[in-house]
Amino acid sequence: MNLIKTLCGGLVVSCQPMPGGPFDRIDAILSFARAAQASGAVALRIEGISNVAAVTKACQLPVIGITKRDLDTSAVRITPFLEDVEELIRSGASMVAVDATDRPRPVASKDLIAAIKGLGAIAMADISTEAEARAALDAGADIIGTTMSGYTEPGPGPTAPDLDLVRDCAALRVPLQVINDAQAAAWGEYRFGAGRGRDIVFVTVSSGIGGGVVAGGRLLRGARGLAGSLGQTLRGNGDSLLRLEALASGFGIAEAARMAGHPGDAKSVIAAANDHVPWANDILAGATSELATALVGVQAMVDPDCIVIGGGVGLAHGFIARLEQAFETLPETLVPTLVPAKLGVDAGVIGAADLLNEGH
Structure with a gap:
């Protein structure tokens, strides 16, 4: 069974505290990660290079690593740079997620996906539309996440998951040979x-x-x-x-x-x-x-x-x-x-x- 198969049907827990909040500490993040592991999670989603390094050392679960940046020239926040990809993988992330929405960005999402694959990790694409999902799969993404649905336009964020988009993306699945x-x-x-x-x-x-x-x-x-x-x-x-x-x-x-x-x-x-x-x-x-x-x-x-x-x-x-x-x-x-x-x-x-x- 490969790593992607172990995720199917399982719970991936995001351990990302509010920046600057009372739980924005590595010891708190480690506690969340250990609790998720003890409760049967199959993987963790962790933000930040130092947090990824600490969690991968303390937990046996695979980690989806991301960085978040507030850029003046782009609304893209999740893992926008090639150096982010490199540092996350170097810190122990076996999977890296990138924003793959169709918006102006410092580095093309296809180049980020190629860098992840080139370093032997699994590439996850965070998308907001079916068209973006198709483009990400064409670029070589291994996993599609509907993370960005409702967050690419001005106004309040969504109040519920976009299950219609989840169903549309699920229909894109084709038989694959999963190898690195x-x-x-x-x-x-x-x-x-x-x-x-x-x-x-x-x-x-x-x-x-x-x-x-x-x-x-x-x-x-x-x-x-x-x-x-x-x-x-x-x-x-x-x-x-x-x-x-x-x-x-x-x-x-x-x-x-x-x-x-x-x-x-x-x-x-x-x-x-x-x-x-x-x-x-x-x-x-x-x-x-x-x-x-x-x-x-x-x-x-x-x-x-x-x-x-x-x-x-x-x-x-x-x-x-x-x-x-x-x-x-x-x-x-x-x-x-x-x-x-x-x-x-x-x-x-x-x-x-x-x-x-x-x-x-």
């Missing part, structure tokens, strides 16, 4: 790319870290649709637990550089490391060491014929060689065979199309 982009790319590389015909684990290292597993000719989805989500595995111990992608992804590398006093993106850090700049070498060595240790664990658990490395960071010049160098300190019998992905950015599209065509 990294799982689709894994299948693409298995069928037509670097892992053709072999048992593989595909790992994409870009802004985040994702992956997929193909064994015995089958794409493994897992009980919650999370199979292959290497970036979500935890590193460290006690209170210092961090997701792997916080340490070894493009975001993680850039953040480590910023903390070291060298702001820039992962591409600039890798370029500096290839030029043998000491601080960049140290940062990249730390990232590849963390990832190499995780890959050895994957080899021990799954024992694939090879691990296919993709993504903008994973395929950057010298990155795979640095991973292989990091393997030198690890048990030889567990060291995987790494191969670079062949299909590039098209792997996910190719894999998804083939899965649909074959009816997997």
Whole structure:
């Protein structure tokens, strides 16, 4: 059963206190979240980066993360910027909701949806009309919410839920293959790319870290649709637990550089490391060491014929060689065979199309 299926027929609880009110405190929000979990909720909707980070650490329920901003140039408030999407996912949100209404906005809703999907999360579109719902689905949204019905025009807000719109949107449902982009790319590389015909684990290292597993000719989805989500595995111990992608992804590398006093993106850090700049070498060595240790664990658990490395960071010049160098300190019998992905950015599209065509 995948994450979206677990939501069907269940209660999603919004734990969003009035800004500036007596319950606008992280400890109060955590209390609401824990009460919802204990009462049988299937997911939580949480506003604010710090609140999302606290709730995802304290609760086992999946979180729909949002931000709210009051903009001078747009009436759109819910998750209007790409950096909002990135920060919410980095903070632990497995789903991100955006305002997908047809109004002037700083960033097109289709670009926000694409960013959510690109980072391996589930995209929820808050809409106010059936036409907006159709547009959001066409843009790749996984979930439609009628959240904005009655709130896009001047005047008082609605006094009751728009059940007619709910029924109209429910009628838009079509049979779907629910997989994430990294799982689709894994299948693409298995069928037509670097892992053709072999048992593989595909790992994409870009802004985040994702992956997929193909064994015995089958794409493994897992009980919650999370199979292959290497970036979500935890590193460290006690209170210092961090997701792997916080340490070894493009975001993680850039953040480590910023903390070291060298702001820039992962591409600039890798370029500096290839030029043998000491601080960049140290940062990249730390990232590849963390990832190499995780890959050895994957080899021990799954024992694939090879691990296919993709993504903008994973395929950057010298990155795979640095991973292989990091393997030198690890048990030889567990060291995987790494191969670079062949299909590039098209792997996910190719894999998804083939899965649909074959009816997997």
